[in-house]
Amino acid sequence: MPNQTFTISELASEFGVTTRTIRFYEEKGLVHPFREGQKRVYTAADRVRIKLILRGKRIGMTLQESVEVIDLYDPQRNNTQQLLSLINTISERRARLLQQKDDIDDMLTGLSEVLGLCEKALGKRQKKISATQKN
Amino acid sequence: MPNQTFTISELASEFGVTTRTIRFYEEKGLVHPFREGQKRVYTAADRVRIKLILRGKRIGMTLQESVEVIDLYDPQRNNTQQLLSLINTISERRARLLQQKDDIDDMLTGLSEVLGLCEKALGKRQKKISATQKN
């Protein structure tokens, strides 16, 4: 079994964050490395959690929101009430994500238009230059 | 021409934010309402800017980033250098947006899986209930 562990600086450099950031996540209860003497030791599970948290950050989620989403994954659901509430939570989150995709698509469309104008403007200059060089 | 204008509370309620928020955006130079006496008067252009800023927020952009993106639209570009730099900016932003879409898709996939488990769990209970009711 790989059962690999990681030091704090390994994870920090892998994910492009500072060790301070990772310790901060621990303060907030987002990860729970164990200790070898004084040093923190991170499991593969910790690593995944950090990865998911950073993914959340990229799409504008707070740390708490990311944790909530991550926690949806662990199947500590017993009764029907909890299951129904979970389904609700998921569908709400899903709606927000779809909205975000729409927002992104809109923005991408806008950027494409601007890009088109840019290239058009540059094209004219190239023609001028070509004409100049031919003479 | 419609040439419509808006009061601060109209915009606030339309977009579901407080007037404080809109005044804050003005402090930061994101909008420039003119005055009628003391009162702020917003143009359609101001309205659009606010809309775009809030769109940016939904996908995790800072106010400054939103402004930068919005400013890409106004064609105050003169020389080739500026055009090339603009193209660069656009392609970087585009890359980030595509990354975000991937992140969202990953998260949606995860949520679907959890949802599947939920429904499976609920299904079993329904069977039990059905069986109970038949007896």
Next chain:
DNA sequence: CCTTCCGTTTACGTTAACGTAATTATTTGA
């Protein structure tokens, strides 16, 4: 005339998510 709504200004408060020392231990390679 008085109150009730907007609206404005000024200014201090708040939360999230780290940054930035300063100080102290531990380990490790020259």
Next chain:
DNA sequence: TCAAATAATTACGTTAACGTAAACGGAAGG
């Protein structure tokens, strides 16, 4: 063995994006 690198703890600092409260001005309605 000594210095350099790596880690930990403690604690104050910072930025963004508003919230909240106080204090005041015009206007509209009963």
